[in-house]
Amino acid sequence: MAGRGSRLRPHSLTVPKPLIPVAGQPIVHRLVKDIAKVLKQPIEEIGFVLGDPAFFGDDVVDSLTELAEGLGAKASIYRQDQPLGTGHAIMSAKPSLSGPAVIAYADTLIRAEFDLDPTADSVIWTKCVANPEAYGVVKLNDDQNIVELVEKPETFVSDQAVIGIYYFKDVALLKDKLQEVLDENVMNGGEYQINDGIKRMMADGRIFKTGTVDEWMDCGNKAVTLETNARMLGFLKADNEEQLIDDSVVLENSKIIEPCYIGKGTVLRNTTVGPHVSIGKDCVIENSTVKNSLIQNQTTIKNANLDEAMIGNHVKYNGEFTKISIGDYTIIE
Incomplete structure (x- = not known):
């Protein structure tokens, strides 16, 4: 490696x-x-x-x-x-x-x-x-x-x-x-x-x-990693061996369409997530729709319509693009 x-x-x-x-x-x-x-x-x-x-x-x-x-x-x-x-x-x-x-x-x-x-x-x-x-x-x-x-x-x-x-x-x-x-x-x-x-x-x-x-x-690369994420979520959901959505996830007027993985401490407000989405811990997603995407830790997303997006750690994103690829510590507002 x-x-x-x-x-x-x-x-x-x-x-x-x-x-x-x-x-x-x-x-x-x-x-x-x-x-x-x-x-x-x-x-x-x-x-x-x-x-x-x-x-x-x-x-x-x-x-x-x-x-x-x-x-x-x-x-x-x-x-x-x-x-x-x-x-x-x-x-x-x-x-x-x-x-x-x-x-x-x-x-x-x-x-x-x-x-x-x-x-x-x-x-x-x-x-x-x-x-x-x-x-x-x-x-x-x-x-x-x-x-x-x-x-x-x-x-x-x-x-x-x-x-x-x-x-x-x-x-x-x-x-x-x-x-x-x-x-x-x-x-x-x-x-x-x-x-x-x-x-x-x-x-x-x-x-x-x-x-x-x-x-x-x-x-x-990004495209095949997103495809792999979607396929793996499907397998894990079928296996039912791992808890994919942490008990601490906060849903405020929001909906999750499985299969998805959502990490500890993440908050969803006025948002629809899924299918085939992985979100890390301590994220906040507001007024958004997210599907077929992979988001890492401690990231804030607002007013977004994301599809086939890959977003890193500590990102702040507020925008209209859908198929985005954003690395760590990026701010787009």
């Missing part, structure tokens, strides 16, 4: 993208918890690969430590000092690369229910897609083993797209191969890639299987 999330600016200018809330929880918190559900086994350690300490500071470390400890695990914090690709990022966590492990990119959310194949040396999680030519996909043999990774194939290879979550029965095997990649300075696009380590494992005869997820939701 060391990247700066430039496609999600202005929101990622002040908050690291994996910590931006979707449906009331930071992206990386939801991802880690969902992976834990799929694994169905105790987790001993969670390693987080962060970037510049000036941006990924103590507050980020504290949030991630709390996340890991909440799952009964130790948190290990690593820093990727240069943006040199996925393989380089993984090797930044070298002291933790032993035994069974999951490696995941922290800007995606999933819904999945499957058992890890005990015969596999590795499982690459995939999603069936309608347009595989737009993705990196896996090539399978007759035994349904993965034998090749193909990036944006021009001719049909398979419809199983790689989503960026991997399981290794012994991740030290990947570590050894990525060390070879670094030592030999094997780069693609100017970066060291996890795929080059995986391909070397395949060449050694290691067995790779697919684990197919039911839902794969991206948080790469």
Whole structure:
């Protein structure tokens, strides 16, 4: 999670993208918890690969430590000092690369229910897609083993797209191969890639299987993050496992059209919220209509008609635009 999330600016200018809330929880918190559900086994350690300490500071470390400890695990914090690709990022966590492990990119959310194949040396999680030519996909043999990774194939290879979550029965095997990649300075696009380590494992005869997820939701830019927020709210409402509207929310001549998430201490006056809206804590929204939107904490909104809006923390907004994207500490009155 060391990247700066430039496609999600202005929101990622002040908050690291994996910590931006979707449906009331930071992206990386939801991802880690969902992976834990799929694994169905105790987790001993969670390693987080962060970037510049000036941006990924103590507050980020504290949030991630709390996340890991909440799952009964130790948190290990690593820093990727240069943006040199996925393989380089993984090797930044070298002291933790032993035994069974999951490696995941922290800007995606999933819904999945499957058992890890005990015969596999590795499982690459995939999603069936309608347009595989737009993705990196896996090539399978007759035994349904993965034998090749193909990036944006021009001719049909398979419809199983790689989503960026991997399981290794012994991740030290990947570590050894990525060390070879670094030592030999094997780069693609100017970066060291996890795929080059995986391909070397395949060449050694290691067995790779697919684990197919039911839902794969991206948080790469504003539009897809809003779509992910809406889909996740729908899933959470159906699951009925989380309280989505805090008991302290104040409704004054206002209406909530579910599914929505509304945080502690938020006040709605003469306002209709929903569907598919997430609002953080201690917000005030007056004389407004808000739907299909994501609003963070301690923000005041008046006289607005918002649809497909994404608004940061400590914002004051009073205006007529609908499809807005406003970063933290912005005032528009």
